[in-house]
Amino acid sequence: MRWAEGFIAVDWGTTNRRGYRLAADGRLADEIEDERGILAVPPGGFPEAVERLTERLGELPLLMAGMIGSNRGWAEAPYVHCPAGLAELSERLCWIEPGRIAIVPGVSFANGTGADVMRGEEVQILGAVAEGLIPADATVCHPGTHNKWIRLEGGRIVRFRTVMTGELFNLLKEHSILADLLDQPADLGPAFEAGVRHGLAKDDLTAELFSVRARVLLGKAPRAEAASYTSGLLIGSDARIGLRGAGDGEIVVVGRPELTRLFAAALAVAGRPARELDGEEAFLCGARRLAELMR
Amino acid sequence: MRWAEGFIAVDWGTTNRRGYRLAADGRLADEIEDERGILAVPPGGFPEAVERLTERLGELPLLMAGMIGSNRGWAEAPYVHCPAGLAELSERLCWIEPGRIAIVPGVSFANGTGADVMRGEEVQILGAVAEGLIPADATVCHPGTHNKWIRLEGGRIVRFRTVMTGELFNLLKEHSILADLLDQPADLGPAFEAGVRHGLAKDDLTAELFSVRARVLLGKAPRAEAASYTSGLLIGSDARIGLRGAGDGEIVVVGRPELTRLFAAALAVAGRPARELDGEEAFLCGARRLAELMR
Numbered sequence: 001m002r003w004a005e006g007f008i009a010v011d012w013g014t015t016n017r018r019g020y021r022l023a024a025d026g027r028l029a030d031e032i033e034d035e036r037g038i039l040a041v042p043p044g045g046f047p048e049a050v051e052r053l054t055e056r057l058g059e060l061p062l063l064m065a066g067m068i069g070s071n072r073g074w075a076e077a078p079y080v081h082c083p084a085g086l087a088e089l090s091e092r093l094c095w096i097e098p099g100r101i102a103i104v105p106g107v108s109f110a111n112g113t114g115a116d117v118m119r120g121e122e123v124q125i126l127g128a129v130a131e132g133l134i135p136a137d138a139t140v141c142h143p144g145t146h147n148k149w150i151r152l153e154g155g156r157i158v159r160f161r162t163v164m165t166g167e168l169f170n171l172l173k174e175h176s177i178l179a180d181l182l183d184q185p186a187d188l189g190p191a192f193e194a195g196v197r198h199g200l201a202k203d204d205l206t207a208e209l210f211s212v213r214a215r216v217l218l219g220k221a222p223r224a225e226a227a228s229y230t231s232g233l234l235i236g237s238d239a240r241i242g243l244r245g246a247g248d249g250e251i252v253v254v255g256r257p258e259l260t261r262l263f264a265a266a267l268a269v270a271g272r273p274a275r276e277l278d279g280e281e282a283f284l285c286g287a288r289r290l291a292e293l294m295r
Numbered sequence: 296m297r298w299a300e301g302f303i304a305v306d307w308g309t310t311n312r313r314g315y316r317l318a319a320d321g322r323l324a325d326e327i328e329d330e331r332g333i334l335a336v337p338p339g340g341f342p343e344a345v346e347r348l349t350e351r352l353g354e355l356p357l358l359m360a361g362m363i364g365s366n367r368g369w370a371e372a373p374y375v376h377c378p379a380g381l382a383e384l385s386e387r388l389c390w391i392e393p394g395r396i397a398i399v400p401g402v403s404f405a406n407g408t409g410a411d412v413m414r415g416e417e418v419q420i421l422g423a424v425a426e427g428l429i430p431a432d433a434t435v436c437h438p439g440t441h442n443k444w445i446r447l448e449g450g451r452i453v454r455f456r457t458v459m460t461g462e463l464f465n466l467l468k469e470h471s472i473l474a475d476l477l478d479q480p481a482d483l484g485p486a487f488e489a490g491v492r493h494g495l496a497k498d499d500l501t502a503e504l505f506s507v508r509a510r511v512l513l514g515k516a517p518r519a520e521a522a523s524y525t526s527g528l529l530i531g532s533d534a535r536i537g538l539r540g541a542g543d544g545e546i547v548v549v550g551r552p553e554l555t556r557l558f559a560a561a562l563a564v565a566g567r568p569a570r571e572l573d574g575e576e577a578f579l580c581g582a583r584r585l586a587e588l589m590r
Contacts, residue, residue: 146505174470211457217412220408
């Protein structure tokens, strides 16, 4: 019954971490966000990192999701295979300390030679479904370092595909020949939309990326628009892949608002209705539901 | 007439440099290769870097090509627009010191919103054409950091497209979530061919790259094959883009032998006849022809 008295929920990613204290009535009582992602924690350092966290947020039961359950995290929580709903996640929690500290398993999909995995998004998506914020049958887009296109049927994740859009944009921005062109804000507007249109219509991403640079060198496109065009190009290519087999309905775009607005805009260019949902809100829905299932 | 008495030719790239002394009879008399690419030379350091080079190779006229002519190199040599042949390059040499030190201009292509640039490959390709090693009408593939698909007509470059395959593979290997999987040799074999087949047939590169990792995590593919599969996937995607509008004939693959063999193998999977040509040999052909045009 301890979970009914409140608990700590942590969305623990590769480079960032968000921790929340949820009160007995489910209300959000406190929260922190920092850059103590799993890569910032030395091997064997998770017990201490968690102790610091609970000193800050409160000595309560702890529910963690995300890359903390990967082979680079605290303990490897085996994947739940699709179809996966909240009940399956709850049954397969990885208990670090029985009854007190749990890691939510990730979800895997395999079909022929196809294979995919997620860690963290499942809590958000299935929580939002349980809360009625996403229909039980829907296509969800979850942008992030690795964007996920997720198909829900009967309230469970039945299949999904990951596109490396966010990581590729970061690689190009940090380390590539495009780095100096991408070192400026990418935002909505005509350049972004032109990139989206190219990405949706043409399957030549790895060539078009170089054209971004060539156009600037030859004076055919302004340097200031390169980042927005490239962002649109990558997101348009992503949507071209993700919209296949996505049915006709509204796409629910879940995640950080600064990313969901870009993907929603790209879907509008593609003529698909899209609705944005804050991933943080969705995560809290999922954490509360999982805690309820432990009572 | 000084060029008739022998000269130094330098293929000066971003991260590497190859210098050659060519004797009066055109024979290769000496050569060096090092990692003094343009990024290793401090601003204003090119005169001294060249002095060191000529101390080593001989005090002779100097012909340089590649990124040395870019805005990060010694002096920016304006591009020659397509169609571009050896005569156009020769007429538009960028003279650092009249009659003694020249940089070969790069080549640019523009068509509607399309734009592309090359620096260095043009000397190899047009030199090989002049030498009869490549037909005057042909499609050439030039792998490297930035792979070029080049269309030749009447012995001149009439259009070309760059695909960022080599750079993307390096980014993924050095900095991405696939880094630990790609930290092993990529080579020909069934995994490479499976990657090529996927890349040729499907336009979902940015998603399939993540599947490489997921398959290993889920035990559906051996870790040892990930690098070869990924290499094949990127090269197959590249060939899918490059073969469009490439006509039916043999593709001549020009470049470093360790790369041309991978692209030739991918073209064989695509059912296209391909012939390999050593880029170093081709560069020397081009340098000799350009020196002859100066006599």
